[in-house]
Amino acid sequence: MTQHIADAFQFCPRCNARAEDTGNSPFRCQECDFVFYFSPVAAVGGIVVNSNNELLFIVRACDPGQGKFGLPGGFVDPGETLETSLSREVMEETSLKVTHANYLCSFPNQYTYRGITIDVLDVFFECRVDSFDSLKAQPGEVQSFHIGRPSIEILDRFAFESNRRAVEFFLTQE
Ligand SMILES: [Zn+2]
Structure with missing residues (x-):
């Protein structure tokens, strides 16, 4: 069973009063006026391209979408820009250094983990790297890579529709 995060707030996290009405954003406690917005979380994804115009895809090592294809990326940490988050995630997952990043497009997404679904805004960049020579998969996150x-068949096996749409958008821009 999966549940949207807004439906999981059955009680006020501050005063413990039972919520009269769940599933709305923001959550408003009638007892203590606590307010919480379920706004989308920012995430970045990189379409990583080398000097031969080859693309890099990851095979995911964990859920959601274990064994399916995806793009290097992840959630933006507090205090980060999209660009620093992107460089960090690409480095963590692939050991590659991004030399240039250009904004491509964004798509709304949802992310379900341990039965709870949150709204996400996926922001995609074209990421240039010098080569794939130093490619190394992050254990526990990346199972393997696909280059080319x-x-x-590969697009059909993407874990997230937003990632697939970003790749298709990139291919129309070339
Ligand atoms: Zn309250």
Whole structure:
């Protein structure tokens, strides 16, 4: 069973009063006026390209979407810009250094983990790297890599529709 985060707030986290009405954003406690917004979380994804115009895809090592294809990326940490988050995530997951990043597009997404679904805004960048020579998968996050042009079979096996749409958008821009 999965549940949206807004439906999981059955009680006020501050005063413990039972919520009269769940599922709305913001959550408003009638007892103590506590307010909480379930606004989308920012996430970044990189379409990583080398000097031969080859693309890099990851095979996910964990859920959601274990064994499926994806793009390097992840949630933006507090205090980060999209650009620093992107460079950090690409470095963590692939050991590659991003030399240039250009904004491509964004798509809304949802992320379900341990039965709770949150709203996410995925922001995609084209990431240039010198080469894939130093490629190294982050244990526990990345199972393996796929390098090259994406076939329809690969696009069909993406964990997230937003990632697939970003790749398709990138291919129309080339
Ligand atoms: Zn309260």
